Amino acid sequence: MLTYTTYSEAGGVGKTTVSANCAVAHARAGHDVLVIDMDPQDGSLSYLLDVDDERATGGADNLVRHMIGRPQGPFEDLVRETEHGVDVIPSHNMLERLTELLMKTADLEEDTNPDPGYAYPMHEQLFRVIREADVPSRYDVLVVDPPATAGPHLYNALFATRNLVIPLELSGKGEQSVAGLQDLVDGLEAELGINIGVLAAVPNGVKGTSDQETYLTDLRELGFDVPVVIRDRTSLMEGCWRQQCSAFTYVEEHRRRKRDYELETLSQFETLAEHLAAQVGLESPETARAEVDA
Template sequence: MLAYTVYSEAGGVGKTTLAANLAKAEARAGRDVLVIDLDTQEASLSHLLDVADDRGNDQADSLLRHMIDRPRGPFEDLIKTSEGIDIVPAHNILEYASKHLRRREEEAADFGESFNPNKQLLRVLREAGVQDMYDTLIIDPPATADIKLHNAIHATRHLVIPFEPSGKGYESVQGLDQLVSGLENNLGIEVGVLAVVPNRYKGMNDQDRFLEELQRDGWDIPITLRERSSLLEGCWAEQCTAFTYVDEHRERERDHELETLEKFDQLAEYIRAPTEVEA
């Protein structure tokens, strides 16, 4: 099963939009796709794909409940479907994930049991047989490097990194290199980067210079995504992927938007081409 986390330390770089459209591209390729939303922001993947109805429902089951061994139903009941993509939506209780997972760790220690708070998402997915049901797993964590990110990385072991090609964006990618090394050391696992994805590219000389520097540093940049404010803002307004927005909400096809859709397909194919990574 191909598994990866779409992550960037920098906010506002299109992390969630990229995750949703990569999931749609995978579904278009005929693959069974599961996306897990670990971001507690209101403007999250769950909102974008219109599956956030139970976000604030205290009586609803949630992924965190399964991670602390207090589920209210089977894992399969957490899954919603939108545009041919299966999604485990975010719930507001995820904001307290660290507190509840650490508390569960302390309880386990009191009884001489082992409980690694960073591996509980991996455990839940394995017990649910996700690796046998799906071809692709994509996780969208928050931008902060907290316990939710640690669980995402334990479950996938691989990252896809969106960034804005600017001085600030370049520094964030360099900082992410240090973060990956730190995660490997702290979590005791190897973390691979499948692709770095420049977003909001405008063809400026400074941007080209940053991309060249990143490639010289060994980063894998298979595509660049140009500034597409109208398209992507339309996606959020209509709560859908770019593929559905162009198909259902544009009266006429626009070449530059079709080019963007093609790049999402190309990126998805590039990521899955070398090898399928076991979660």
């Protein structure tokens, strides 16, 4: 099974669009895909894929209730099917209180546990929920999209997936510079006490300036895997948010004329998804069928 968290410390680098379009690319390759949206902000992946209609419904069952051991129904009922068969567990406003609710649960669990040395595993609750729901036997790919801030949302995502895909802007500005990527990974590993693999760094919104080419060279020299470089596609991505769909659906259903550079971007998402799958030996069913037919 391929599992990864899409994360960047810097905002505005296309984290959510990379998550959504990679998920769709995996599904188009024939994989069963589950995406978990852990970003409490409006305009998260749930909005992009048009499944955020119960975000503000207080009585609705949601992922947080399952993480704190107070589910109102089976895990399967949280899942919403979206375009190209991608399953999504949508975000909910209760995610804004995840830290508070996990801390309250920790207090209760530690106070009532007979072992005086017991420590509630606050960052392992998403992993527990996924394991109990038998997600690995039901899906080929799991993608988690947390907010762009450190904390229980991110830590639970990483403990469950153990892998990172890092979208980034090739710029000297912002919190996350090329030189700081390894420090970011080292810090997360130290916080969680686990090894975290970086499956890919994904430069996004690249305009091809000389400075950006230098940053790209630096990124590769530092040893980061850069399978694709996604050029500046502002119009395409704005269209996706406007129509609430992936780039694949936007080009297929909302463009009267197919633009070669946009088709190139779709191909890059497919290349990225294939590269990520290859990292764990996950073969595309579509590729396997083509080889048999040949």
